[in-house]
Amino acid sequence: MRLWTGGYTARSNGNATGIGILTAGAADEILAGGQLRFRGNAVAAEASPSWLSAHPTLDVVYAALEDAGTVRAYRRTGDATFEPFGGPVEAGEAVCHLAVAPDGGSLVASCWGDGHVVRMSLDAAGRPSAPVLGVAAADPYGPDAAPAEFSGALDLSGSVDPHRGGDLTSGVDLSRGVDLADAARALRAATGDEYRDLVPDYDVESAAPEPADVVEDAVPRASRAHQAVFLPDGLVATTDMGWDLVRFWRPAESGLRAVQQVVLPRGSGPRHMVWHPSGHLYVVTELSREVFALAPDVTGRWRIVTGTSLGAGMLDDDAAAEIAASRDGEFLYAGVRGSNTIATVRVRGAGDALAPVALVDAAVDWPRHHVVVRDTLLVAGQRSDQVASLTLDLRTGVPGRVRHRVETPTPTCLLVAKQA
Secondary structure, eight states: OEEEEEEOBGGGTOOBOEEEEEEESSTTOSOOOSOEEEEEEEEEOSSOEEEEEEOSSSSEEEEEETTTTEEEEEEEEETTEEEEEEEEEEOOTTEEEEEEOTTSSEEEEEETTTOOEEEEEEOTTOOEEEEEEOOOOOOTTSTTSOOOOOOOOBOOSSSOOGGGOSOTTTTBOTTTOOOHHHHHHHHHHHHOGGGGGGSOOTTSOOOOOOGGGOOOOSSOOOOOEEEEEEOTTSOEEEEETTTTEEEEEEEETTEEEEEEEEEOOTTOOEEEEEEOTTSOEEEEETTTOEEEEEEEOTTSOEEEEEEEESOTTOOTTOEEEEEEEOTTSSEEEEEEETTTEEEEEEEETTTTEEEEEEEEEOSSSSEEEEEEETTEEEEEETTTTEEEEEEEOTTTOOEEEEEEEEEOSSEEEEEEOOOO
């Protein structure tokens, strides 16, 4: 199998020099368990092509040139070579992710540095142009945010399981708000006396804290757009890691029309998402190291259905990165930087229940990105300048031994190549 690698160049204190070529076994194999080899650059790119996305039908790859704040297309010229295709298109500060529409008519760029969400048109040949900036996000926890009018209700259909740990309030629809006192009473009634001590005492009146008790954010909050996902119904979902939001957009002639947002717990840091055939959108949070399941209700309004920790054994300063699903959708895999592990989470029920399974060694330092190829997990280690392949137990879902490892310059993204 052949893959393209994105990475950080010297302009971002990395060692990559362009879009790299990685093979796992023979280049034309459909499996990825073979010997890993890094074969140099498919094309040079100085400004840190940290994320790569492919056109759905054309031999065109798009790179988020993070250090330059631009997006650029590269057209394939051979089995493992590309050439720049059109000029760079402005996106925003530290553009870090690109998602291409299934119809190949547009792409959405997410910018970590300034929070920009940008839609670009793609012409018939795949060249990007006409960037249109989506409306800026607002901090739902900021001093100017409107007070929450808690009018939602708890979804207790499988979202509360005292035996698995996690957040007992994860079934709260935070996009509309919930009266926390009512929520606590409902949870206490649902879980019974045996677990009543685990329920937060939001329904117990307490004196307002003195100003000195107010905890300031250790790091000033700022909008940090990080990923976009095109959903089957035509919506686009984006994460704002800095302001704890998942935002939903409808593509329009003018760019993107914001239609809804779901607020996640303060400081959780939603980073990346993966769409599931069950109709759920799973969101991994970088800072709180959790996975939340989002789904639309009968009215089409999105809400949080459930959530879980990635598991026990993580360090306080760990940071989650990528999330991916197994081929059958039964398991989710999240990379955890710091402790350098891969978390396995099982999907249960109709996709509306999650349970942590295991936390295993990622075999690289700083697992920035990973891809699942049937029974193999390929992991990009940004700080160890390596890519490793791990076995996947198709029965338990847990990654196992290291199959192969190869030196790869500051890898930040792995993209499976189309067969030539």
